Amino acid sequence: MSDTLVLLDHATDGSLRAPVRELVTIARDLPGAVRGVWVADGAEPSPATIAELGVLGVTHVHRLVADGDLHVAAALAAGLATLLAETGAHLVLAVSTFENKEAAGHLAVASGAAVVTDVDSVVWSDERLVAGKTVFAGTWTTSTAVRTPLAVITVKPNSVPVTDAPEPVTPQVGDHAVALDAGVGRVRLVERTEQPASDRPDLTSAHVVVVGGRGTEGDFSSVEELADVLGGAVGATRVATDEGWIGHEAQIGQTGVTISPRLYIGAGVSGAVHHRGGMQASGTIVAVNSDPDAPIFEIADFGVVGDLRTVLPQAAAELRRLKG
Template sequence: MTATPVLVLLDHAADGTLRPPVRELLTLARTVADGAPVHGVWAGTADVAPALPVLAAQGVAAVHRLVADADPHLSSVVADGLGQLLDATGAGLLLLVSSFESKEVAARLAVRTGAGVVTDADGLEVVDGRLVALKTVLAGTWSTRCAITTPVALVTVKANAVPAADAPAPTEPAVVDVPVQVSATSRRVQLVERTERPASGRPDLGSAHVVVVGGRGTEGDFSPVEDLADALGGAVGATRVATDEGWIGHDAQIGQTGVTVAPRLYVGAGVSGAVHHRGGMQASGTIVAVNADADAPIFEIADYGIVGDLFTVLPQAAAEVRRLRAQG
């Protein structure tokens, strides 16, 4: 690694507030930058001002705000801007949140630049001047180390993989507008319609510290799952069978073909623990399983297992959580 800036794509909400995993990315960026500056990249039309106090506390030196005469929600437009910014700054590393949108941006950017890409990393090191990404594979059963041999590295990092911490000294990030030269290829794409997801009041599934998941055992009634999630301040997830049955939206599906989560606490209620689901949650910190079937495969990987009726266990757990919180 040379003393070039480390870039971080600043994932944010429509009101300009940073999503929680961004603080983790900035913390990781400082650890591998080895004294080099950390720069943020702002894409979209939201006001950057609400994010500046957090960025200052994280020691960010500058924020490059991409300005384009094309739809900033298109991944190809963002990739155009990032490619130009990599050239302008000489940065050798770009960190992104491990979301569907960011992975698409990383893929497009890799095609444009020839950069090496690692997705769903849960750590990053510098070994003999070379970046090495850490990630779990094969349903969380193997830990791997991936050396990136190209001059530019693009790494998407899973939420909750890195403890976030503020920088030793705050900064005053300079906000710099960067005009994007949108490619002809990007201009061929037109966004016809965009619908914002209704706010649930719960944290984002992919970045939540606590996730409560319902499976076939709920028989379509997710009310105890949602109640426990609300008591714990967590997100609600589901298995594929639950989403296929229409009991909950497909955006809640966790697994190899859905969202990959790594919360500090995972609670599976009526979840059998099929391989394709385990592939999306096995990296969780603490796994609690509630299932009436004592032979359910999920008990093989659970830290705590409760053999019982979820409609009895979950309401009792939610009531106890609220009682303890009321005591302070």
């Protein structure tokens, strides 16, 4: 196996998204060098970001430049395909997001690569890549062996602790120009609307997530209060988003985002199987529900049978007291 390409997801200010550091930590334990791929979208890596990548062990930073919008999945896949051919790398690691998984599918069609999504471990064993992931709503833990020369693997946030490289390096930064063919050019991004700024962490990468379900009856104030005290993100079940109580970007489950925080708190969440499929890999699961027979108690590490409008404000007040 040769080098690994790590897709360097970044914010508009040029800072790395937190889960990218986990990808580099995983890649360092695989054969070959770790090469970063920076999509040139107007946000440039600052000297501090380049230095941080060097501390993590990234040897090269390839700025992917194209005459089209690389946020279109087909365009990003075309860029990655040419970069794979140029560098001889055999693996692409990316954070498990809707956008990256769509690009992985395009790349697989174009290159014949194997695709494994939503994994929580990647190791080199018996001369091949093996990816670990949970399936069937988190009830089974599986190992998937890659049998193709190329692979694209997306990793769930909060899967591994981040560590620095034993010896820091100085990354070589260079441009990689991509000429998009006519087929890719047929898809254009005509508008992008930025989400309102929030001090809360991103849902998919947050270490703490507080989730509201049907039991909130549309009032997410206590859910948001507890999330803010804990420095966490706010999530929701499908019912809550379908009712319009909160945006669909907050939906967790098989038809929403998949999360694996260190702490999950479900308030008024019944624990239906389609929701469990998106959160059952959480480290510690706390459930607050007035129904003692709610299915979520079957998987909870700690359960409270009670009214979330009473329990959550009390928990927030006690946490504030402990913080002084």
